Amino acid sequence: xxxxxxxxxxxxxxxxxxxxxxxxxxxxxxxxxxxxxxxxxxxxxxxxxxxxxxxxxxxxxxxxxxxxxxxxxxxxxxxxxxxxxxxxxxxxxxxxxxxxxxxxxxxxxxxxxxxxxxxxxxxxxxxxxxxxxxxxxxxxxxxxxxxxxxxxxxxxxxxxxxxxxxxxxxxxxxxxxxxxxxxxxxxxxxxxxxxxxxxxxxxxxxxxxxxxxxxxxxxxxxxxxxxxxxxxxxxxxxxxxxxxxxxxxxxxxxxxxxxxxxxxxxxxxxxxxxxxxxxxxxxxxxxxxxx
Amino acid sequence: xxxxxxxxxxxxxxxxxxxxxxxxxxxxxxxxxxxxxxxxxxxxxxxxxxxxxxxxxxxxxxxxxxxxxxxxxxxxxxxxxxxxxxxxxxxxxxxxxxxxxxxxxxxxxxxxxxxxxxxxxxxxxxxxxxxxxxxxxxxxxxxxxxxxxxxxxxxxxxxxxxxxxxxxxxxxxxxxxxxxxxxxxxxxxxxxxxxxxxxxxxxxxxxxxxxxxxxxxxxxxxxxxxxxxxxxxxxxxxxxxxxxxxxxxxxxxxxxxxxxxxxxxxxxxxxxxxxxxxxxxxxxxxxxxxxxxxxxxxxxxxxxxxxxxxxxxxxxxxxxx
Numbered sequence: 001x002x003x004x005x006x007x008x009x010x011x012x013x014x015x016x017x018x019x020x021x022x023x024x025x026x027x028x029x030x031x032x033x034x035x036x037x038x039x040x041x042x043x044x045x046x047x048x049x050x051x052x053x054x055x056x057x058x059x060x061x062x063x064x065x066x067x068x069x070x071x072x073x074x075x076x077x078x079x080x081x082x083x084x085x086x087x088x089x090x091x092x093x094x095x096x097x098x099x100x101x102x103x104x105x106x107x108x109x110x111x112x113x114x115x116x117x118x119x120x121x122x123x124x125x126x127x128x129x130x131x132x133x134x135x136x137x138x139x140x141x142x143x144x145x146x147x148x149x150x151x152x153x154x155x156x157x158x159x160x161x162x163x164x165x166x167x168x169x170x171x172x173x174x175x176x177x178x179x180x181x182x183x184x185x186x187x188x189x190x191x192x193x194x195x196x197x198x199x200x201x202x203x204x205x206x207x208x209x210x211x212x213x214x215x216x217x218x219x220x221x222x223x224x225x226x227x228x229x230x231x232x233x234x235x236x237x238x239x240x241x242x243x244x245x246x247x248x249x250x251x252x253x254x255x256x257x258x259x260x261x262x263x264x265x266x267x268x269x270x271x272x273x274x275x276x277x278x279x280x281x282x283x284x285x286x287x288x289x290x291x
Numbered sequence: 292x293x294x295x296x297x298x299x300x301x302x303x304x305x306x307x308x309x310x311x312x313x314x315x316x317x318x319x320x321x322x323x324x325x326x327x328x329x330x331x332x333x334x335x336x337x338x339x340x341x342x343x344x345x346x347x348x349x350x351x352x353x354x355x356x357x358x359x360x361x362x363x364x365x366x367x368x369x370x371x372x373x374x375x376x377x378x379x380x381x382x383x384x385x386x387x388x389x390x391x392x393x394x395x396x397x398x399x400x401x402x403x404x405x406x407x408x409x410x411x412x413x414x415x416x417x418x419x420x421x422x423x424x425x426x427x428x429x430x431x432x433x434x435x436x437x438x439x440x441x442x443x444x445x446x447x448x449x450x451x452x453x454x455x456x457x458x459x460x461x462x463x464x465x466x467x468x469x470x471x472x473x474x475x476x477x478x479x480x481x482x483x484x485x486x487x488x489x490x491x492x493x494x495x496x497x498x499x500x501x502x503x504x505x506x507x508x509x510x511x512x513x514x515x516x517x518x519x520x521x522x523x524x525x526x527x528x529x530x531x532x533x534x535x536x537x538x539x540x541x542x543x544x545x546x547x548x549x550x551x552x553x554x555x556x557x558x559x560x561x562x563x564x565x566x567x568x569x570x571x572x573x574x575x576x577x578x579x580x581x582x583x584x585x586x587x588x589x590x591x592x593x594x595x596x597x598x599x600x601x602x603x604x605x606x607x608x609x610x611x612x
Binding site: 018019021022023025026029030032033035036039054097098100101103104105108109110116119120122123125126127128129130131132133134135136137138153154156157158160161164189214217218220221224225236237239240243246251254255257258261262265266268269 | 331332337338341343344345346347348352356409412415416417426428429435439443444446451455458488545548552553566567571583586587588591598
């Protein structure tokens with residue numbers, strides 16, 4: 001605290017006024033979260049009984065009962081597991097395929113390396129609305145509609161271009177001498193990729209995985225269009241469906257469901273927030289004005 | 292990268308690159324030589340196939356579908372530019388355009404301008420790290436959950452906000468936040484800003500940290516006040532990151548969907564739709580796929596126009612420097 005006040009003094013005279021004003025805003029920013037948590041801790045009768053709806057819950061443990069109810073309502077639990085699967089598998093596959101491509105483009109004797117990069121990266125320039133109708137048609141025609149395989153394939157594809165952008169940029173910074181030395185030792189092209197290049201790239205891979213997992217987990221649009229049944233449908237469309245029964249199920253249950261749908265990404269943020277913010281600046285550099 | 296493509300073209304027939312020892316070793320066997328030349332393409336095959344089939348082909352197909360009438364059951368029939376002509380007089384489309392303008396204005400004012408101001412204030416604050424974390428927290432929540440949370444706050448009868456207003460005796464201020472246009476759009480913009488302000492501030496803070504201290508100190512020595520320093524020194528130096536943030540926010544205004552879909556589904560009576568929501572509703576609720584495709588095309592053309600503006604601004608910055 002002494003350091004804080006010392007720094008306040010040296011910055012400028014109005015410094016503490018600013019600190020207090022922004023502090024009020026920060027508190028205001030937490031109010032909706034507070035309301036969500038408090039409401040999710042109430043039983044439905046308790047919620048409707050309380051006129052202000054701002055009072056503290058009688059029994060905070062009611063939260064677990066509400067989350068359990070939410071898990072078994074409107075396919076939320078199945079959606080949770082499905083989203084987990086899509087985020088991990090599609091996020092991982094996208095990074096793997098993008099890394100293979102980036103390796104070929106930056107290190108192997110491929111013709112028109114820049115063409116292949118632009119071809120794949122052009123997958124980020126269209127608004128998502130451009131993909132929806134033909135994808136729906138394609139999925140209906142091929143039987144991919146409403147299957148986990150279909151969801152994984154699409155999420156892998158949509159995550160790929162940005163992964164390629166990052167991995168290509170990162171591979172270019174790895175010294176070529178490493179590759180030459182490994183080759184002299186008799187390492188194959190794939191061996192160099194798998195045992196040298198990839199292990200050196202864990203830090204961008206971690207940031208990308210965090211970023212793509214969060215993106216896939218949070219996606220609503222493609223989940224709505226490409227899936228319909230419990231077990232295939234991701235968690236966000238399930239939540240949107242539950243939302244339709246807001247008055248019927250009661251706000252505590254719906255907000256408990258919203259908490260459930262938020263849990264993994266909030267946990268990731270609290271644990272690895274620094275990397276997430278770094279991912280954000282990466283995105284800004286990579287696809288500002290595209291998407 | 293493009294430079295080393297040329298010499299290869301010259302001896303493409305021989306397929307033995309000058310320094311490729313392992314290729315030379317296998318060159319004696321014609322099959323091995325072919326495999327070695329093809330291998331690099333195998334590495335790009337998965338990503339090219341996935342992006343081609345699931346992104347690029349659909350994008351091209353939408354262009355064609357926008358010129359057809361198609362209900363999803365019978366084959367599409369070609370109708371030329373009729374969809375686009377019909378858009379001009381479609382009240383729902385015009386409302387969606389107007390709402391998209393509201394979203395742009397709202398995000399520019401509440402997210403970009405406010406975000407810049409807060410970033411400048413936070414830049415010298417000792418509690419910046421804590422505030423940054425708090426303001427960024429909602430950005431970790433999905434748009435769908437944001438919509439659900441703010442629906443619970445803004446809901447007319449069951450909403451927390453109206454209940455609180457009545458409770459403290461300000462019942463007159465209670466509003467039908469989500470059912471009165473255009474108030475419903477403004478309410479949803481508030482929800483979106485709650486989610487998006489944190490990331491905007493962080494981008495501006497990154498920009499502020501790259502600004503050298505010298506010009507600011509020089510201006511202060513010359514007697515410039517805080518506002519003058521901001522206006523004539525900080526702001527011009529922040530131009531690169533401002534271009535990025537404005538670009539991102541413009542694009543976000545066009546593609547906002549999740550929050551609207553969970554809070555109002557574009558209603559009541561299609562009063563709070565934006566172009567992204569109109570596209571979805573026409574296609575997957577009304578099953579007018581050709582018409583929906585034409586809305587997607589309009590959205591894309593406008594977004595591309597914004598991108599061109601954005602790229603030009605980037606080049607102007609390069610010329611200035």
